Amino acid sequence: MYFPKEVEIIEVGPRDGLQNEPIAIPTEKKKELISRLAKAGFSRMETTSFVHPKWVPQMADSEEIAHFCKELGINYIALTPNLKALERAISAEVPQMAVFVGASSEFNKKNINKTTSESLDECEPMFAKAKKEGMFIRAYISMAFSCPFQGSVSFEEVKEVCDRFIKLGADEIDVGDTNGQANPQLVYERFSRLRDLYPDTTFVGHFHDTRKMALANVVASMQAGISKFDSSVGGLGGCPYSPGATGNVSTEELLDMVSSMGCQTGVDFNELIKISPFAKSLSTR
Numbered sequence: 001m002y003f004p005k006e007v008e009i010i011e012v013g014p015r016d017g018l019q020n021e022p023i024a025i026p027t028e029k030k031k032e033l034i035s036r037l038a039k040a041g042f043s044r045m046e047t048t049s050f051v052h053p054k055w056v057p058q059m060a061d062s063e064e065i066a067h068f069c070k071e072l073g074i075n076y077i078a079l080t081p082n083l084k085a086l087e088r089a090i091s092a093e094v095p096q097m098a099v100f101v102g103a104s105s106e107f108n109k110k111n112i113n114k115t116t117s118e119s120l121d122e123c124e125p126m127f128a129k130a131k132k133e134g135m136f137i138r139a140y141i142s143m144a145f146s147c148p149f150q151g152s153v154s155f156e157e158v159k160e161v162c163d164r165f166i167k168l169g170a171d172e173i174d175v176g177d178t179n180g181q182a183n184p185q186l187v188y189e190r191f192s193r194l195r196d197l198y199p200d201t202t203f204v205g206h207f208h209d210t211r212k213m214a215l216a217n218v219v220a221s222m223q224a225g226i227s228k229f230d231s232s233v234g235g236l237g238g239c240p241y242s243p244g245a246t247g248n249v250s251t252e253e254l255l256d257m258v259s260s261m262g263c264q265t266g267v268d269f270n271e272l273i274k275i276s277p278f279a280k281s282l283s284t285r
Helices: 014-017 027-040 062-071 084-091 104-113 115-130 153-166 184-197 214-223 251-260 269-280
Strands: 008-011 045-050 075-079 097-101 136-142 174-175 203-207 228-232
Touching: 008 136, 014 027, 014 045, 014 075, 027 045, 027 062, 045 062, 062 075, 062 084, 062 203, 075 228, 084 174, 097 104, 097 115, 097 214, 104 115, 115 136, 153 174, 153 184, 174 184, 184 203, 184 214, 203 214, 214 251, 228 251, 251 269
Parallel strands: 008 045, 008 228, 045 075, 075 097, 097 136, 136 174, 174 203, 203 228
Antiparallel strands: none
């Protein structure tokens, strides 16, 4: 079996892990979480979203969080779902932006009332503006394996989104098992085909642990040449538009596994496990 010498773990707990919490989490608590994660050694984190507070109230403090991250001097990612959100992120001097497009049109329609093709069209001016501003562009392919509304998602549907993202200039493409229904065989086959078709593209694995297969799917991804993975401290999270989907793969479980296999991450496991109880205390679910 193949295991990379180095693995990048991108901590998404402050954004993806907390976005769906029904009770407002104090901004100071979010700052404490981000600060402690930074001290544990994470080189990149997804910390906030510039989505309209009407839709995700938990992210209403995005500007303040962005300014705090800048003061900390960390490299961070902010979700910018539309052009107005991107403009806010640019004003806050966010270094890395992220967009989501579902490979399943049914998911896109339920989520933002647009087809996959319409969503990709909307990305074109956003990517151009982000490039002009010198921002790093992370492009998520949501529901890249299956969808709660559509069922199975074909490779051709994933390829359509990937093709367009690459043509628009994405710096990395994050392939998401958003509802946590993928299995290692499917994950290996899908990433292998993507790597064969796009050898110069950086791919990231994003797994939810609905069926307790997230770690197995990470290992399957590694066999296909993937060495970057999203995770959430305490396993927090869950997609608000995917019924039944549970949290992201736990950062501490992921770090424990890859470290025991000899992969270097730059993250201090002993510090991380001290943070996990605090992160879980922010969740009411």
